[in-house]
Amino acid sequence: MQISAGKLWCLRRLSDERGFFKMTAVDQRPGVQALVRAKRGTADAAFEDVGQAKRVLIEALSPHSTAMLLDPGYAYPWAALQVDPRRGLLLTYEQWDSEETAGGRKTFAYPDWSVEKIKRLGADGVKLMLWWRPDASEDVKAHQRALVEQVGRDCRKHDIAFLLEPLLYPLGGEGRGQAYEEDATKRPEMVIDTAREFVHERYGIDIFKMESPVAAGQVPDPDGAGSPECQKWFDQLGQVIDRPWVMLSAGAAMEPFRRIVAHAFRAGASGYLAGRAIWWPVFESTFPDWDAMREGIAREGIPYALKLQALLEQTGQPWTACRAFAEGITLADAGPDFFRRYPAA
Numbered sequence: 001m002q003i004s005a006g007k008l009w010c011l012r013r014l015s016d017e018r019g020f021f022k023m024t025a026v027d028q029r030p031g032v033q034a035l036v037r038a039k040r041g042t043a044d045a046a047f048e049d050v051g052q053a054k055r056v057l058i059e060a061l062s063p064h065s066t067a068m069l070l071d072p073g074y075a076y077p078w079a080a081l082q083v084d085p086r087r088g089l090l091l092t093y094e095q096w097d098s099e100e101t102a103g104g105r106k107t108f109a110y111p112d113w114s115v116e117k118i119k120r121l122g123a124d125g126v127k128l129m130l131w132w133r134p135d136a137s138e139d140v141k142a143h144q145r146a147l148v149e150q151v152g153r154d155c156r157k158h159d160i161a162f163l164l165e166p167l168l169y170p171l172g173g174e175g176r177g178q179a180y181e182e183d184a185t186k187r188p189e190m191v192i193d194t195a196r197e198f199v200h201e202r203y204g205i206d207i208f209k210m211e212s213p214v215a216a217g218q219v220p221d222p223d224g225a226g227s228p229e230c231q232k233w234f235d236q237l238g239q240v241i242d243r244p245w246v247m248l249s250a251g252a253a254m255e256p257f258r259r260i261v262a263h264a265f266r267a268g269a270s271g272y273l274a275g276r277a278i279w280w281p282v283f284e285s286t287f288p289d290w291d292a293m294r295e296g297i298a299r300e301g302i303p304y305a306l307k308l309q310a311l312l313e314q315t316g317q318p319w320t321a322c323r324a325f326a327e328g329i330t331l332a333d334a335g336p337d338f339f340r341r342y343p344a345a
Contacts (some may be wrong), residue, residue: 001325002332005342006159010124011244011319014067014088014207016162017191019318021207021246021271022309024061026054027071027092027127028275031180032283039287049288051078056290057279058082060297064305069079069273072113076121077338082279090125090163090273091118093151103137105169107147115154116345126151127162127209133244134193152204158345163273165209166194182250188213188233195240207319208245212260213237216252222262231263238267244319245269254304261308265286265316272312278305 003011006150015021032053036045054075059082067088070076076091083089093113099106107130128151130144131259142232148164155162170187171177191213198205213233222227238245247264249257249272257277261269320329333341 001327002300002330004156004159004332007155007161008329008331010088010161011206011264013124014090014320015271016066018313019270020309020312020316021067021273021319022305023067023069023088023090023246023271023273024065024278024305025069025273025275026057026061026075027069029071029073029096031276031280032074035284036288047074047078050074052290053283053287053293055079055082056293057283057297060281061179061301061305062087064302067124069275072110088124091121091123091128093118093126093128094130098131099341101137101235104133104171105131105136105138106130106140106143113161115151115158119158119160120285122284123160125163125207126155127163127165129167130163131169132194132197133168133171134190134197136171148198148203148205149244152202155206156204161203161206163207163209164203164205165273166197166198167211167250168194180189182211182216182252183219184215186215188236192236193231195237195245199243200243204296206243208241208243208268209248210237210241210245210264211248211250212252212264212318214262216250216256219256219263222259228261230264231266234238234263234267237264238269242270242323244322246271246273248272249274251276251280253277256283258308258311258344262311262315268317268322270317270319270322272308273310290310 027343031046032050036049053073055078058079067090068083069090071092082114093109095109152162168183170183197228214230218268220230220255247261247269261272279301282300286296287290
């Protein structure tokens with residue numbers, strides 16, 4: 001499979017030398033804001049508090065990640081200098097607030113934010129979180145599809161990696177405006193059908209950030225009696241997605257997320273892009289004691305991330321080995337006239 005020069009470089013920047021994604025998310029917004037308000041006893045979460053919390057997390061976790069995912073409202077403007085420049089950088093495209101309709105939820109970009117700006121500041125990838133339900137109204141699905149196609153076109157134009165994070169949600173507005181929590185009533189088929197929708201080439205997805213097809217609390221120990229039945233759902237997900245995919249933590253606790261990634265890696269996932277499973281317990285218990293937060297991340301968060309990484313290296317699949325690249329990877333426009341053929345933005 002041919003890959004454009006920019007996207008190939010981005011995928012290599014986001015992964016390690018073996019092709020594994022060990023990425024940490026610090027782009028969470030409503031949950032972090034809510035905790036800051038609760039701890040401070042204020043009506044609003046101060047920019048300085050949210051920003052400093054993210055700065056501490058980024059400074060501690062960036063050296064132990066292949067890439068960091070930051071939001072443009074707090075994490076990047078407050079802590080850009082704390083991101084290890086030897087690591088990859090992803091920026092969030094979508095604003096958290098969505099439009100709730102009778103037929104489902106619509107996602108929108110940050111005002112005046114664009115793929116062009118993300119590329120211009122030097123990032124290696126664009127992350128779009130997309131609310132999606134296969135059973136949403138046709139109007140809602142048309143809006144969501146159009147958004148993904150637009151971001152895909154812009155990422156092709158600016159030659160930057162496109163990471164899509166489709167998330168199921170309960171119909172009826174429940175949970176809107178809050179930190180994302182997994183829909184415990186979801187059916188595995190809905191996650192798999194969601195992946196099947198967006199693997200089409202017209203969307204231009206380079207990496208899928210997927211939720212578990214089985215609710216976190218129902219994923220058994222990977223070496224336990226119930227694992228084979230659960231593994232079937234992860235295997236189906238891996239069969240549908242022919243390009244690199246990683247797992248998100250969706251607020252799962254440490255042990256449930258370990259079980260999730262163990263099944264995902266066996267099914268062909270190439271890594272994880274997780275946040276709260278790694279750092280939330282420490283953040284929740286120590287804010288706003290920054291020194292205690294640093295110590296807690298060093299004591300709990302980093303060792304946990306390293307365990308996930310060891311498991312990934314033992315059982316995961318490098319992104320270069322996914323089915324889309326079964327015949328190898330070649331650079332698009334390669335040749336003595338590359339400088340002519342490679343398109344300008």
